[in-house]
Every structure is written in C-alpha cells, then in structure tokens.
Amino acid sequence: MKARVEKIFRRLDPQPDALILANAVDPHLDQTFFYVFDVPSGLFEGSVAVAHPDGRLDVLSSPLEAESARAAAKRDPSVTVHVVARGDETDQTVKKLVGSSTNLALDYRELTHEWFARLDKLLPQAKWVDGSNAIRGARVTKDAGEIEKLRRAAEIGSEVGREIPSILRAGMTETELAAEMEFRMNRHGANGRSFSTIVAFGAHGAEPHYQPSASALASGDSIVCDFGAYYQRYASDITRSYHFGRRDDELKKVHETVEAAQRAALDAVRPGVPGKEIHLAAERVIDASPWKGRLIHGVGHSIGLVVHDGWGYGPQVDDPLEEGMAITVEPGIYLPGKGGVRIEDDIVVTRDGFEFLTTAPRGYIEVPA
Numbered sequence: 001m002k003a004r005v006e007k008i009f010r011r012l013d014p015q016p017d018a019l020i021l022a023n024a025v026d027p028h029l030d031q032t033f034f035y036v037f038d039v040p041s042g043l044f045e046g047s048v049a050v051a052h053p054d055g056r057l058d059v060l061s062s063p064l065e066a067e068s069a070r071a072a073a074k075r076d077p078s079v080t081v082h083v084v085a086r087g088d089e090t091d092q093t094v095k096k097l098v099g100s101s102t103n104l105a106l107d108y109r110e111l112t113h114e115w116f117a118r119l120d121k122l123l124p125q126a127k128w129v130d131g132s133n134a135i136r137g138a139r140v141t142k143d144a145g146e147i148e149k150l151r152r153a154a155e156i157g158s159e160v161g162r163e164i165p166s167i168l169r170a171g172m173t174e175t176e177l178a179a180e181m182e183f184r185m186n187r188h189g190a191n192g193r194s195f196s197t198i199v200a201f202g203a204h205g206a207e208p209h210y211q212p213s214a215s216a217l218a219s220g221d222s223i224v225c226d227f228g229a230y231y232q233r234y235a236s237d238i239t240r241s242y243h244f245g246r247r248d249d250e251l252k253k254v255h256e257t258v259e260a261a262q263r264a265a266l267d268a269v270r271p272g273v274p275g276k277e278i279h280l281a282a283e284r285v286i287d288a289s290p291w292k293g294r295l296i297h298g299v300g301h302s303i304g305l306v307v308h309d310g311w312g313y314g315p316q317v318d319d320p321l322e323e324g325m326a327i328t329v330e331p332g333i334y335l336p337g338k339g340g341v342r343i344e345d346d347i348v349v350t351r352d353g354f355e356f357l358t359t360a361p362r363g364y365i366e367v368p369a
Contacts, residue, residue: 001038001057002055003037003052005036007054008138008180009055011134011138012129012134013134014129015053017098017101018053018097018098018101018104019105020048020049020050020104021036021048021107021114022049023044023047023049025045025046026043028110028112029043030110030111032304036051036057037057037094039069039072040224042064042068044061044062045062046062046090047060047065049267050097050098055078055226056078056080057078057080058073061082061083066083069081080105083320090175094119094123098123100124105129105130106131107131125342132357136311139309140302140311141322141323142324142348146326147324148302152189153230154238154359155232156185157192157236157346157360158238158358159184159315160181160229160360162360164177164240167180168244170244170245170369171215173214173216173217174212174214175200175212177225181199182197184196188229191230191232194306195231197225197226198211198212198226199217199225201217201222201244202218202222202338203336205222205341206334206338206339206340208334219369220242220244220245220248223241223242223243224239224340224341225239225240226342234305235309237307237330238344239263240343240344240362241342241343242340243255244369245369246369247366248339251341252364252366254340256287256364257333258286258331258341258343259362259364261283261285261295261331262329262331262345262362263299264282265282266288266329268281271349272321274319276319278321279313282329283295283315291333294333295332297332298315298317299329299330300329300330302325302326303328305341311325311327321349326346326347326349326357328344329347329364341364346358
C-alpha cells in the first residue's frame with residue numbers, strides 16, 4: 001500500500017502536503033480509496049483516506065468495517081486505521097491529520113460535490129489541487145498483486161465463456177442466459193459481476209451496449225455475450241460471439257474478419273506504441289473488408305478496480321502503451337437489422353508485447369439448435 005501511495009505522489013507536481021480520498025455512499029465510492037488501501041471486502045461508505053508524501057496512509061473507518069480495516073492494516077505498517085462512529089468524529093479526525101497544511105490534493109473525478117463542500121468548510125485554509133490525472137497515471141499500470149487478481153477474474157470469465165455453448169437452448173431469453181452466466185461466474189469464485197451483463201440475440205447484437213430483454217433465442221440467431229467478473233475488487237471484461245442453429249454465411253465471414261482485426265491489433269501491442277495505433281491496426285482490417293466503417297467504437301480500454309479504469313484508446317489517442325498496463329482489445333462489426341460480432345480479450349502489456357489474461361476460444365462457434 002505504501003508503494004501505491006508513493007507512486008501517486010511521484011506524479012503530483014507540485015507535490016501537495018496530503019491527498020484526501022473520501023467515499024460517499026454506494027455507488028459513489030472512490031475506487032482510488034481501495035487502490036491505496038488494499039482491503040478485500042467492505043463498502044467503506046463515508047470512509048476517508050488521508051495519504052502522505054512519505055507513503056503513510058491514515059484510514060478512517062466506521063465500526064461496520066473496522067475488523068476488515070484492521071486486518072488489512074496489519075499487512076503494512078505504513079497504514080493507520082482510525083475507527084470513527086459519527087460524521088463529526090470523521091471531520092475532527094481529518095482536521096487533526098491535515099493540521100495546518102494548505103496544499104491538499106483531491107480526486108476531482110470521483111469526489112462528490114457534497115464531500116467537496118464539506119471539506120472546503122472544514123479546512124478553510126486549503127488550496128485544493130486536482131490529483132485525478134496523477135491518480136489515473138498511477139493506476140493505469142498494475143503491480144504484481146493487481147495482475148494476479150486480474151488474472152483470476154479473467155480466468156473466471158474465460159471458464160464461463162467456454163461453458164456458454166452448452167447452456168444455449170431454443171426459447172431461452174436473453175435475461176435467462178445473462179442470469180445463468182452470472183450464477184456460473186459466482187460459482188467459479190467471482191465476488192459478483194463487474195458490470196451489467198450484455199446478452200444480445202440476433203439483430204440486437206448490432207447495439208454494443210445493449211440491455212438484455214425477454215427476446216427468445218431462435219435457430220439462425222447470432223449471439224453476443226459481453227460480461228465480466230469481480231475478484232477481490234478487480235474486474236475482467238470478455239466478449240464472445242456465437243451462432244445458434246442454421247448457419248449465416250455472412251456472419252461467419254464477419255466473425256472471421258473480427259478475429260483477423262483483433263490479431264492485427266494484438267500484433268501492434270508493445271510498450272511505447274501510441275494507443276491509436278492499436279485501434280488503427282484493427283480498423284484497417286475491417287475497412288478493407290465488405291464492412292468498412294462498421295467498427296463504431298474504440299478498440300479498447302484499461303481495466304482494474306473498475307471495468308473502464310480511467311483510460312481508453314481510439315483513433316486519436318496518442319498516449320503510449322506502458323509495460324504493466326492491463327487493457328482490453330475488442331474490435332467488432334455491427335450490422336443494423338441483422339446482428340453483430342465482437343471479440344474482446346483482457347491482456348497485460350509486457351516488455352516485449354503482451355500476455356493474454358482471458359483464454360476462452362475466440363473462433364467461430366456454431367451451436368446446434
């Protein structure tokens with residue numbers, strides 16, 4: 001935990017006297033709180049972390065999570081836990097920890113307006129600094145412990161991806177399949193889904209962020225399944241596309257084109273390469289096919305404590321890949337009124353290229369009706 005705090009402060013210029021991270025109520029929790037305080041369970045609503053340039057971390061916890069907080073703090077002597085029972089105790093403890101410091105950083109991207117107003121009143125001497133870019137820069141590359149959790153989350157998603165063909169049956173609804181997938185992720189060890197599961201049958205597959213409905217599976221339908229697991233707060237994100245029953249020759253060729261686009265993108269992955277080059281490698285393959293222009297989104301994003309973890313790449317992103325980045329590579333082709341195909345994998349950027357985290361089969365899978 002000390003190393004993560006120091007990693008953030010190395011990116012803060014000029015360096016503030018402290019960084020304050022404050023949680024509201026779920027879902028308005030600052031995931032950077034859980035980045036600097038590596039505690040595997042608990043909501044920590046209303047909790048505050050005060051991080052210091054030397055790596056020390058003060059965590060204010062309610063009695064609800066006191067045991068989890070103390071257990072986590074035992075793993076790192078730089079962490080001190082303060083159990084506070086009421087809001088006024090929280091305020092006074094923050095004030096004591098900050099003292100007369102004036103230059104104080106906040107996570108502008110995650111802090112609620114209510115918390116800002118509260119802190120601004122509590123610490124009238126404060127000159128607020130936006131620490132969100134430094135935080136994003138620190139979180140976008142992962143340490144070994146984070147990668148191991150991401151790998152486990154990806155293994156869970158991959159296992160379900162392998163099982164989906166055996167689940168499919170005529171007449172089942174999109175919501176039924178989504179529920180079965182989420183149950184199986186939990187059975188394989190997930191702490192829950194990392195985002196709302198997408199299951200799209202037939203023409204619905206042409207909408208990348210589709211919400212499952214009561215539509216029933218029929219022979220000849222293409223299927224897009226986009227899903228992910230949480231494992232000890234870390235997310236996976238995997239998409240696999242299938243075909244049920246009677247073959248559609250065009251969609252088979254679409255699938256093969258998307259596979260080729262993903263391979264081209266992956267071949268471009270290495271440290272120092274601008275993010276846009278990964279996108280453009282996939283886009284060139286698709287635009288050379290009969291489905292030019294049907295890639296309608298960026299080809300990937302970072303993953304971590306949330307499924308979209310602060311960084312994404314598309315055709316205009318110059319930010320370079322860095323060793324230790326965990327990202328998705330997810331080209332797709334979408335045909336309104338007919339269906340779509342997307343293939344998405346989680347990878348970690350390595351010194352010479354990348355390592356797959358997700359391992360479910362990527363090829364065209366035709367499931368008998």
